[in-house]
Amino acid sequence: MTNPLKRSLVDIALEQIRQRIDNGSWALGERLPPEPELAERLGMSRNTVREAVRVLAFSGVLEVRQGDGTYVRARTDPLEIMLTLARGSIEQALEARGVIEVEAARLAAQRRDEDDIAALRAALQASADAHGLDLEQYVECDLAFHQRIVDSAHNPLLSELYRYFSQVIGAGLRQTISEPGRPQPAFDLHRQLLDAIERGDADAAGAANRALLI
Template sequence: MSLLIKRSLVEQAVDQLRERIAQGAWAVGQRLPTEPELALELGISRNTVREAMRVLAFSGLVEVRQGDGSYLRTAQDPLQAVQAISRCTVEQARETRCILEAEAIGLAALRRTDDDLRDLREALERSCGHFHGDLDTYVACDLVFHQRLVDAAHNPALSELYRYFSSVVAAAVQHNMSALPRSQRVFDLHVQILDAIEQRDPDAAKRLSRALIES
């Protein structure tokens, strides 16, 4: 019972803080009150405030800087975007991936660094080791590879959008890879995309990315 009560108190604290952010209590970039100050203001314990701030940091509203405090990252609650994304259909998810992921990968082919290539090879090798094994493990590794592909475009907005969209990507990969035996062509497309990025060929990278999404 105590765990349920504690969770309820944290949820209430999160709701109160979300409401204050929405009402403009703090400006974007502003340092938030300390945990003791918020605990006193909300009439709750410091531990509850700490847990609530972790939730807000995870959702992207707040940035916690170790030893410095918490800062308001955005007044637009990313939770609403995540909820909207989670309700999209399979076809809507495919269309969005083609627009977001394929175009980002095209940019990655133009902007990638040697460090990006090293990180991508490392992620792909890890995925390869699980391709014919446990599906959940493979999906987790594959998401790391795809996120690094988008990150190689060196556009923080694209990277952040893709992180919100990653749960939909995971569901699509899980669905596509559930049938056995798994198609080697799917993994080969990953290798070919990385080759196109290494060769700085954005047209090939985008074409291969769309082929992978539609496979």
Template sequence: MPVTPLIKRSLVDQALEQLRERVRNGQWQLGERLPTEPELALELGISRNTVREAMRVLAFTGLVEVRQGDGSYLRGRADPFDALKAMSGCTLEQARETRRIIEVEAVMLAAERRSTEDLAALRSALAHSGAHYHHNLESYIACDMVFHQRLVDCAHNPMLSQLYRYFSQVVADSLRVVLSPEQRPQAVFDLHVQIVDALEQHDGPLAARHCRALINNGPDH
């Protein structure tokens, strides 16, 4: 298959694009040992250092496993890069639907599994975000993201926590849309407090109801 010469954009970015395309096209099988850095450098017409940097990125995303002294192996086909691109293009309602799936389920689990330390961390994050709620929007969103990540972490499911880390930028973007730069209803922030109070009482259904209302941007009526 002819290889397009690498020009204009970052060589590492272009190398990544071509390597990802080979993974998507099934050129390499799962568990297969990939060509060596010199072989890939020759194929792509770039330096070994550029190939090495591209492989480091693929290893970080979990597509490739680098075995010291043995080589690199294809570990998966689902590229988090593609997921991030899809997330960046989702609508506000799609973001809400996904938040409901992740966060509502997470608080149900958190009501069963949360520790005393988890509650203390949540209330600390809540105090920080509360101090910014009626002031600078970007400062509030940054603090609120810490609170929501800790909320999901209370479920003590590493996969769920990692999934939310990928998704958190979508949540932040949606908050910029639904929250006014000036006046924000206190009742919306109070739902955060009510979620934590419900977790403290091990009341999963109540925590889930408050969480759903928060995602819908207002208390249930």
């Protein structure tokens, strides 16, 4: 069983390390002091500091290089971002989803190739097979379809952003689909979206994706 006091001390160490990275005391790419010195600076035990470093390395903020040291890899903690996203409302998640998906659909219509179209057709068919049956399977298939659309925009940064955000989108889908009395988008809209992308109609693709989010 986890010791509550140890967890509290680790949280304090995490916050102190994050603050030093945020205020520029430790810049991106800079090596942190050795563990004994770091523990002394933070006023913590080496075990506590070691655990805090492990957590931040797992989340991608720090990078531990064996035989070399620990380096600052990022200023933003993805785990904290996920917690913030998870605290948002369904309406806020839909707004954020729209910002990403609508523009991605427009770009996909302009940039897609034959491989993209084939992958989109397969993903849409899998989504159609699951529609109205198993909720969990449908959500996974729907997310896969929309991820394919974003990927068809051929912007790796946009693809990674959507992949990162998809967990929050999935939670919103599960709630909106299962909520009694809430209007559900017609599955035909997904087909209209794919058709618009296939024929290269950016305006129609954006409109179809926007309609799915109403």
